[in-house]
Amino acid sequence: xxxxxDIGNSNIVVGKGETTVFETHRFQTDIHKSGDEYYxxxxxxxxxxxxxxxxxxxxxxxxxxxxxxxxxxxxxxxFVGPGVKTGVKILxxxxxxxxxxxxxxxxxxxxxxxxxxxxxxxxxxxxxxLLKDGEIKGVAITIxxxxxxxxxxxxxxxxxxxxxxxxxHVLGSNTIDSLNAGLVYGHTCQITGMVDKIKSTYxxxxxxxxxxxxxxxxxxxxLPKTYQLDEHLILKGLQAIYKKQR
Numbered sequence: 001x002x003x004x005x006d007i008g009n010s011n012i013v014v015g016k017g018e019t020t021v022f023e024t025h026r027f028q029t030d031i032h033k034s035g036d037e038y039y040x041x042x043x044x045x046x047x048x049x050x051x052x053x054x055x056x057x058x059x060x061x062x063x064x065x066x067x068x069x070x071x072x073x074x075x076x077x078x079f080v081g082p083g084v085k086t087g088v089k090i091l092x093x094x095x096x097x098x099x100x101x102x103x104x105x106x107x108x109x110x111x112x113x114x115x116x117x118x119x120x121x122x123x124x125x126x127x128x129x130l131l132k133d134g135e136i137k138g139v140a141i142t143i144x145x146x147x148x149x150x151x152x153x154x155x156x157x158x159x160x161x162x163x164x165x166x167x168x169h170v171l172g173s174n175t176i177d178s179l180n181a182g183l184v185y186g187h188t189c190q191i192t193g194m195v196d197k198i199k200s201t202y203x204x205x206x207x208x209x210x211x212x213x214x215x216x217x218x219x220x221x222x223l224p225k226t227y228q229l230d231e232h233l234i235l236k237g238l239q240a241i242y243k244k245q246r
Contacts, residue, residue: 002016003045010124011214021235038068052075054080066079092136107237116133120227142194164183212230216231
């Protein structure tokens, strides 16, 4: 059994399965936890597991996670990075700078959707990756939806923490509704605007748009119906990369 692990700045998402992602778990990323603490959190997921592949954008956790996997389960995990076959070509100034999550997402598109796509990953940051002819042509990075909320709340003393929900109106009549309207609709318009700009710049009117990441499910209903939601895209990409190592 294969375990796929996506270590992000806000969450660690774990999936089981080699051909389909049939079981997923989400943990809050905490760089202050020890390897033994992560072991106790995740040990129940390692039943019947004989292989592990990881996409990480949190270098501080790589050694800890590798430590407990080797120590307690005797498995040498694969980390997506230089030297690992991914099937994805990267045409950027410094391919080593492209995050493992972006590479895994592109690999997921190649295995599930084809050679071309605009990939939008909505996590701590919201990223836009152009995949064309199986190659990452470039990436745009902006602040994520939840990060925007946390940043605004931390800098405005009269604003309180609140839970996101789909706004009923584009303009709110109270503080919470106004925050939801501004942040949710604002982020939605930012996404559609960036997609339109990428399409017009590269003359890609018919290219598929794939959305993924922690915030994607919440705002999917506000985006054009042509956008495809795939919450497990990175885990699927890790499955595809693992098969190439064989």
